[in-house]
Amino acid sequence: MPAGLYLVVDAEGRLRWLGKAHRDAGVGARLRDHFRHAERVRVFAGVFVVETDPFSPPKAI
Numbered sequence: 350m351p352a353g354l355y356l357v358v359d360a361e362g363r364l365r366w367l368g369k370a371h372r373d374a375g376v377g378a379r380l381r382d383h384f385r386h387a388e389r390v391r392v393f394a395g396v397f398v399v400e401t402d403p404f405s406p407p408k409a410i
Contacts (some may be wrong), residue, residue, distance in 0.1 A: 352403035
């Protein structure tokens with residue numbers, strides 16, 4: 350999935366990060382970038398990803 354929105358929650362279900370990715374290696378590559386930061390790894394407990402069309406207008410998203 351080259352483009353998408355992702356929401357990351359902590360162990361209590363609180364939203365900790367909201368982001369978007371649009372790259373050839375996909376959303377997974379963007380999330381791996383996050384996991385290089387120990388402080389994020391400690392709190393990230395769940396990830397939800399929504400595939401998007403990278404050319405969608407902002408209002409559609």
